[in-house]
Amino acid sequence: MRIYREKDYEAMSRRAAQIIAAEIVHNPACLLGLATGSTPEGAYRYLVDWYKQGLLSFKNVRSVNLDEYVGLAPDHDQSYRYFMQSNLFGHVDINPANTRVPDGLTLDAKAFCDEYDAFIRAQGYVDLQLLGIGRNGHIGFNEPGGFFVKETHVVDLTESTIDANARFFASRDDVPKQAISMGMGAIMGAKKVLLCASGEEKADAICGSVLGSISPSCPASILQLHPDVIVVVDEAAFSKLAAAGFQA
Numbered sequence: 070m071r072i073y074r075e076k077d078y079e080a081m082s083r084r085a086a087q088i089i090a091a092e093i094v095h096n097p098a099c100l101l102g103l104a105t106g107s108t109p110e111g112a113y114r115y116l117v118d119w120y121k122q123g124l125l126s127f128k129n130v131r132s133v134n135l136d137e138y139v140g141l142a143p144d145h146d147q148s149y150r151y152f153m154q155s156n157l158f159g160h161v162d163i164n165p166a167n168t169r170v171p172d173g174l175t176l177d178a179k180a181f182c183d184e185y186d187a188f189i190r191a192q193g194y195v196d197l198q199l200l201g202i203g204r205n206g207h208i209g210f211n212e213p214g215g216f217f218v219k220e221t222h223v224v225d226l227t228e229s230t231i232d233a234n235a236r237f238f239a240s241r242d243d244v245p246k247q248a249i250s251m252g253m254g255a256i257m258g259a260k261k262v263l264l265c266a267s268g269e270e271k272a273d274a275i276c277g278s279v280l281g282s283i284s285p286s287c288p289a290s291i292l293q294l295h296p297d298v299i300v301v302v303d304e305a306a307f308s309k310l311a312a313a314g315f316q317a
């Protein structure tokens with residue numbers, strides 16, 4: 070694990086964007102595993118900016134997203150497809166046909182999830198997987214539990230995740246209770262993983278993931294078993310690692 074300790078959200082975002090841009094330059098037809106949420110927004114802003122300056126092209130880039138809420142249509146303003154369109158896809162030259170976000174309206178979730186995994190496997194897994202982290206240590210929507218789930222699957226969101234995401238909805242009751250999430254098989258199959266976190270509320274999850282025991286009670290701890298993980302955090306998210314004497 071390589072850890073980049075950055076001053077603040079802006080610096081974390083810039084560093085993450087540099088790592089993603091380097092992947093695209095190195096491999097213009099790369100398969101990116103993409104994430105949604107507040108964490109990657111800044112990195113996407115940098116990527117859009119560099120695209121607009123002519124420094125980067127997404128022409129041949131392909132992407133698969135980590136997750137989507139069950140029950141939200143692609144044009145719902147809180148769906149993750151909508152997030153990707155408004156934060157990245159709609160502003161760069163990526164071919165829409167080359168972007169995949171789980172279908173929150175699928176009528177056959179099992180078949181959909183199987184096909185999603187089959188596609189990722191057929192591509193030889195993603196080249197670079199971008200991840201945020203939940204306050205409870207979740208990655209994608211792989212919530213803490215008794216075991217790691219390998220396949221893409223439908224998840225019941227935890228109360229903690231519903232609370233954390235309520236800020237985006239008119240009321241807490243409007244937050245979907247389920248999501249489709251890539252499983253640990255697809256995440257751990259990625260050639261490279263980029264885990265980002267900002268803010269003090271992520272400090273315990275980051276500390277547990279990097280220094281804690283590998284356990285499904287902190288899903289991101291599984292990344293300790295991955296051979297190529299880059300963690301980019303700001304000072305606040307690093308603070309518990311710092312308090313534990315961890316150097317970066």
Ligand code: PGA
Pocket residue numbers: 105106107108109201202203204207208209
């Ligand atoms: P956030 O969510 O980036 O909005 O904090 C991250 C996550 O829950 O995985």
